[in-house]
Amino acid sequence: MKKLDYIGLGLLTVAMGGMQIMLDKGEENDWLSSNFIRVFALLFAAGMLGLIWREWQSKDPIMNLKLFKFKNFAICAFLMMLVGGVLNASTVLQPQFSQQLLGYTATLAGKALTGGGLILLVLAPLSGVASESFQLVILPSAASPSLPSPLLQLHPCQLVDEFRLWFLAADAAGGSHPLCFIAITNAAYMGLPKEASNQVSGIINFARNVEAASLSAVTGAIVTNRSLFHQNRLADHMQAGNTVFTQRINELTNVYAGVSGGQGTDAMARGQIYSQLNRQASAMGYVDVYRLLGWMAVG
Numbered sequence: 001m002k003k004l005d006y007i008g009l010g011l012l013t014v015a016m017g018g019m020q021i022m023l024d025k026g027e028e029n030d031w032l033s034s035n036f037i038r039v040f041a042l043l044f045a046a047g048m049l050g051l052i053w054r055e056w057q058s059k060d061p062i063m064n065l066k067l068f069k070f071k072n073f074a075i076c077a078f079l080m081m082l083v084g085g086v087l088n089a090s091t092v093l094q095p096q097f098s099q100q101l102l103g104y105t106a107t108l109a110g111k112a113l114t115g116g117g118l119i120l121l122v123l124a125p126l127s128g129v130a131s132e133s134f135q136l137v138i139l140p141s142a143a144s145p146s147l148p149s150p151l152l153q154l155h156p157c158q159l160v161d162e163f164r165l166w167f168l169a170a171d172a173a174g175g176s177h178p179l180c181f182i183a184i185t186n187a188a189y190m191g192l193p194k195e196a197s198n199q200v201s202g203i204i205n206f207a208r209n210v211e212a213a214s215l216s217a218v219t220g221a222i223v224t225n226r227s228l229f230h231q232n233r234l235a236d237h238m239q240a241g242n243t244v245f246t247q248r249i250n251e252l253t254n255v256y257a258g259v260s261g262g263q264g265t266d267a268m269a270r271g272q273i274y275s276q277l278n279r280q281a282s283a284m285g286y287v288d289v290y291r292l293l294g295w296m297a298v299g
Helices: 006-025 035-057 065-069 071-101 106-111 114-133 138-146 149-154 163-188 194-235 243-260 265-298
Strands: none
Touching: 006 035, 006 194, 035 065, 065 071, 065 194, 071 106, 071 163, 071 194, 071 265, 163 194, 194 265, 243 265
């Protein structure tokens, strides 16, 4: 019976705890401008460096990092991080977008994801069978078009309530899950001794979960930052000298004049335009992230 590496386990706990708190509270505390976030970022960095050093030296490591000497395993671990991160981040962003900007309820946003879940339920066992009949490289190659397609389909999205678009996007993403995950996981074992099977399984799943959590938090922060960027860019055009802006103000002022009797119509018109500006800027922020994830999937 192997002796448990308590030092390695402690370093892993420190690293993952620091990373989780940093990612969860980073946007709220303005990332590294906050001493609170700096402390947990330092804990994460120190824990990871200590963990790598400890596990490389240990005779009974909880994570056998020497497996990364095998090129096939290293490539599969990287692919699992990439695929898991992209799929998880896009799954988080989709209901967030539909609830924040399209006015979906949580139930309706969940229904938009059900198509992908049903396809995953059907394809998962079939993918396991197919992995025994086809070369492993064929399955992720077959799934590769469906991985970026929903992201590139959604990146020019507009603020239009089109449930069908979101449902089909979830279908396409759901179809890529089992083909990629099962094939990459099986391929990771090739060329490695049987006694390393538990380590392979643990490291592959660890890589997927860490990258999924990290990319979800990072993309959420990117949406916020890009939304603020587009908000400032759009606001530059909302000046008195802009004929389109002035015309729109006059139109809204006339509309509100018939409702309020002429009191505060200018403020109401400007408030309506500012609300539209915020929604458009947020949508453009999501577009930037969908484009980024789409090209990551293509890569």
